[in-house]
Amino acid sequence: MTSISKKASALAFLFFISIEIFAHRVSFEGFSNSVFIDLPEEFALVQSQGEDSFLMQSKVAPVSSIIKIYKKEKFISAQEALGITIQKLNLKTLETKTAQWRNNEACIAAVKGKISGAESQGYAAASVIPENKSIAVLISWCGAENFNNANFLIESFIDSLCIDSESCFSPGLFTSLYHPASGYEQTLNLLIDKKEISTQLDSLDCKNSEYLIEREYKVLQMYMNSPLWKEAWQRYYRMIFKDSCKRLQKVSFDIYRTLAPDCKDETDFAQKILSWTQGFKYEREKTASDFASLPSIISGGGSDCDSRAMLIAVILQSMNIDSIIFVSSEFHHAIAGLVSSHPGFVFTVDGKTYLTGETTVPGLTWGIIDKNQSDFSKWIPVMLP
Known part of the structure; x- marks a missing residue:
């Protein structure tokens, strides 16, 4: 009874939830409403540390996710923040993609390794948040044996991140880096x-x-x-x-x-x-x-x-x-x-x-x-x- 009450209090304190329009839309303490995550349904908060570190678990798939917000000047770049976070989790980086997303530095790494003793696979992503130069790091994974059947939910979770007001009108972080534009235009006549x-x-x-x-x-x-x-x-x-x-x-x-x-x-x-x-x-x-x-x-x-x-x-x-x-x-x-x-x-x-x-x-x-x-x-x- 006590642990449930504490968890509910932490959730209420750490998250603002705009139920009028977007019941799923989760913003972070200390940021404007332009910085939020449009979570897939039934992602539950499992654990939090302070106002900037959250562990979440999907109730519809064996997918877990971490959201970590690093304050300005903690790291010199999104790539450094991502690399050190991956290192702390003792994960192996399979590949890394770095590019500009929403006119800010961003990167994504495919990762693999043991998490809580189980062989796991997923993606880790990081982006600078322009309004105060903090860095958001998202890591989402599942058991390695489930990856081919759950990777789409992991990708969608990473695409849920919005770092400014125009993020609602642009392809997400994962899609932008793994499925980028060609840079070549084709003409249409309407x-x-x-x-x-x-x-x-x-x-x-x-x-x-x-x-x-x-x-x-x-x-x-x-x-x-x-x-x-x-x-x-x-x-x-x-x-x-x-x-x-x-x-x-x-x-x-x-x-x-x-x-x-x-x-x-x-x-x-x-x-x-x-x-x-x-x-x-x-x-x-x-x-x-x-x-x-x-x-x-x-x-x-x-x-x-x-x-x-x-x-x-x-x-x-x-x-x-x-x-x-x-x-x-x-x-x-x-x-x-x-x-x-x-x-x-x-x-x-x-x-x-x-x-x-x-x-x-x-x-x-x-x-x-x-x-x-x-x-x-x-x-x-x-x-x-």
Whole structure:
């Protein structure tokens, strides 16, 4: 009884949990809300030391993780912090990747060795936190015999780290270093509202986005029988949103720059985007996730309702237009949502009213929904940064 109370008190003291929007979003004492981890569901705090060292354990897989925050000037670089932390754990480094992530030094190492007497394997990562030059170190592992079946959760855990406000709109640390951009652009020619728009994607955006989607779908599948399946589903879409925004940043800007001058207001712009997606080729993906990556859609590939709704949200959010997506397991459907003063059917979430946007029926405007799908209790809102 006493030990449980102490652990609960430590958790309350060390973590701020923003339950209004992100019940999973964990920030650290002494940092702004821009520094946090969007944890996979059912990671529990097992042990903590002070305000800067935490041991966590997944309840859905045999994966353990350490989060360590080193104060400014403790180490001269993220690479040094990572190396010494790995050394203290007596782990062997299999390979190391170092690069700039979010314009700060970051590195990742594949590691192997005995932890608590058991042969283990995983990844260790480190990044400078720009707001105060602290260094965050994350180590996540499982038994070596389980690595091939649990590595996707380990990778997702490392990608959960956000070190500044723009991290919510960029590929995560693991994805950025292990699946980097090529640096070579491919030109796309889009036709929206009878206007030709020339824009660019990185040549590896489709491939890298598809990796992220399939990895996160594997994570999602672990929660099929969990009482937190809805929260896991929301995180799945948030991780796709986070990964997609930076990839489509130039695309979103070029679309807005071309269309916005002739739009009456934000809703008029959003309508042009909605009408554009309604004309996409409908096609189910031949992948486990059945989700078309956004780079592949705008490159001419097929799409379904949830990928279209996500594309709308990415473009609108990138232009600071408040949007959301709604998904429903009962209706097997997804729709977009837009904050607007225009009349029409709305769903209300956290005090905001969102016009609904149907992406699969050509000709529909914002604020129209099938009357058989108008019960809000059967929809799950996916709040976006």
